[in-house]
Amino acid sequence: MQELTTTRHNPMIDPSMTVWGWEIPVYLFIGGMVAGMMMISGYFLFKGRDKEINCSCYMLPFISIILLSIGMFSLFLDLEHKLYFWRLYTTFKITSPMSWGSWILLLVYPAMIANMIIRPPQKMFDLLPFTGKWSKKVNEHPMLIKNIGVFNMIFGGMLGIYTGVLLSTMGARPLWNSAMLWVLFVVSGLSAAAAFVHMIAKNKYERELLAKADNSFLIIEFAVILLLLLGLLTASQTHIDAAHLLISGPFAAVFWVFVMGTGIIVPLIIQLLAVNHKIKHTPVAPILVIIGGIILRFVIVAAGQYSHWFNVHFK
Amino acid sequence: MARYGMVIDTIRCVGCQDCVVACKTENNVPEGYNRDWIVTEANGKFPNINMEIRTERCNHCSNTPCVACCPTGASHIHDVGGVVLVDHDKCIGCKACLAACPYDARFVNPEGYADKCTFCIHRVEKGEDPACVSVCPTHCMFFGDLDDPNSEVSKLLQSRKHHTLIPEAGTKPNIFYLT
Numbered sequence: 407m408q409e410l411t412t413t414r415h416n417p418m419i420d421p422s423m424t425v426w427g428w429e430i431p432v433y434l435f436i437g438g439m440v441a442g443m444m445m446i447s448g449y450f451l452f453k454g455r456d457k458e459i460n461c462s463c464y465m466l467p468f469i470s471i472i473l474l475s476i477g478m479f480s481l482f483l484d485l486e487h488k489l490y491f492w493r494l495y496t497t498f499k500i501t502s503p504m505s506w507g508s509w510i511l512l513l514v515y516p517a518m519i520a521n522m523i524i525r526p527p528q529k530m531f532d533l534l535p536f537t538g539k540w541s542k543k544v545n546e547h548p549m550l551i552k553n554i555g556v557f558n559m560i561f562g563g564m565l566g567i568y569t570g571v572l573l574s575t576m577g578a579r580p581l582w583n584s585a586m587l588w589v590l591f592v593v594s595g596l597s598a599a600a601a602f603v604h605m606i607a608k609n610k611y612e613r614e615l616l617a618k619a620d621n622s623f624l625i626i627e628f629a630v631i632l633l634l635l636l637g638l639l640t641a642s643q644t645h646i647d648a649a650h651l652l653i654s655g656p657f658a659a660v661f662w663v664f665v666m667g668t669g670i671i672v673p674l675i676i677q678l679l680a681v682n683h684k685i686k687h688t689p690v691a692p693i694l695v696i697i698g699g700i701i702l703r704f705v706i707v708a709a710g711q712y713s714h715w716f717n718v719h720f721k
Numbered sequence: 722m723a724r725y726g727m728v729i730d731t732i733r734c735v736g737c738q739d740c741v742v743a744c745k746t747e748n749n750v751p752e753g754y755n756r757d758w759i760v761t762e763a764n765g766k767f768p769n770i771n772m773e774i775r776t777e778r779c780n781h782c783s784n785t786p787c788v789a790c791c792p793t794g795a796s797h798i799h800d801v802g803g804v805v806l807v808d809h810d811k812c813i814g815c816k817a818c819l820a821a822c823p824y825d826a827r828f829v830n831p832e833g834y835a836d837k838c839t840f841c842i843h844r845v846e847k848g849e850d851p852a853c854v855s856v857c858p859t860h861c862m863f864f865g866d867l868d869d870p871n872s873e874v875s876k877l878l879q880s881r882k883h884h885t886l887i888p889e890a891g892t893k894p895n896i897f898y899l900t
């Protein structure tokens with residue numbers, strides 16, 4: 407038997423770490439979904455779908471900018487020294503994923519704005535008439551549009567990767583300390599984005615394409631989660647304990663029911679039936695995918711903070 | 722360059738918390754927060770049992786995940802003795818360093834910045850011991866340069882069995898516990 411007694415009782419640290427509340431999972435989810443939307447929109451531009459009048463690549467940048475701004479505001483709310491946030495842009499720390507993230511966000515916005523300029527929303531055109539001139543110039547150069555698509559895919563990918571790397575570099579939290587985490591967050595972001603675009607797309611071809619793509623993303627996500635758990639279960643006792651937080655521990659019910667069950671398996675079955683024309687497409691599956699993506703971030707952030715090197719001693 | 726560290730004799734430590742009170746007083750640590758604390762670790766099954774009492778704080782590691790993850794450079798390694806410090810004016814309170822520390826040695830000061838043990842660098846630079854070391858009634862705490870083979874801390878580590886906390890985390894802590 408091993409028993410530890412401590413006189414420490416620091417807020418947010420003891421008895422288990424709770425330094426990151428709802429703000430970080432919300433930001434991670436929105437960041438991942440926007441990353442997926444940028445990749446989808448970029449892909450459509452690259453494939454020349456911008457010639458379609460109702461291509462969703464014209465709606466996505468506007469929605470992405472609003473969503474990402476909400477996510478960044480959520481991140482801002484999490485800061486304890488809010489008025490010092492500008493310090494992020496006074497330096498670049500190569501070893502800090504958060505520093506990378508803050509600079510990546512500066513690249514992401516211009517890429518989304520460039521996408522939006524191709525065909526500005528009417529309200530934007532009314533408010534800023536010069537965007538019409540810019541739009542005309544951009545549309546004179548089809549290769550430029552393709553390049554905007556490529557940059558949206560690249561920066562979207564960087565944004566999605568960063569949301570996972572932010573957590574996976576924390577060696578002190580065994581659950582997060584896996585190189586599979588960024589893969590999971592990128593695939594989950596793509597899956598949520600595909601589900602979202604599937605719901606709002608006006609073009610039938612795109613709706614069908616994204617439903618099929620989402621099925622692939624959900625299957626990959628399922629496999630990545632299994633590989634993440636497998637990696638942890640075959641590592642040190644601390645990592646095995648961390649995996650058991652999700653498999654059979656305090657976070658197991660939420661993980662199995664809302665992440666794996668209603669977040670992946672149920673919508674996958676519904677969408678497989680829909681793409682095979684057994685049932686009609688409904689918003690049920692995409693909504694379940696999006697809710698599953700949000701809950702995945704909440705579970706990973708909360709369970710990760712709970713996982714600890716010391717926990718191995720408490721068995 | 723010097724590498725400051727601490728050696729704590731767990732045989733002599735009685736867990737009186739004088740070091741805790743001294744730290745709070747010297748550094749004006751807010752009520753309800755601790756930069757150092759006492760841990761009692763019991764191993765075995767009665768009657769074959771042993772107990773270790775020790776005082777813990779930031780380990781001022783040589784491999785510092787808290788410094789690596791800091792996005793603004795607020796968490797940094799001080800020029801003097803490799804002490805890990807936080808620049809309050811650069812800290813944005815993102816709490817990445819709190820999550821990155823395997824010892825949970827940091828906390829958020831009510832004023833919004835990450836806070837932790839400084840090895841009382843303001844005293845050390847004047848040639849004094851950290852407050853916790855200077856008040857210890859059993860003289861179980863020793864502070865000095867680990868890179869100097871003639872320092873008291875180096876001699877203790879050469880002559881006594883010792884361990885660090887969570888060595889498997891790979892942070893190379895600079896606080897050693899004599900057993």
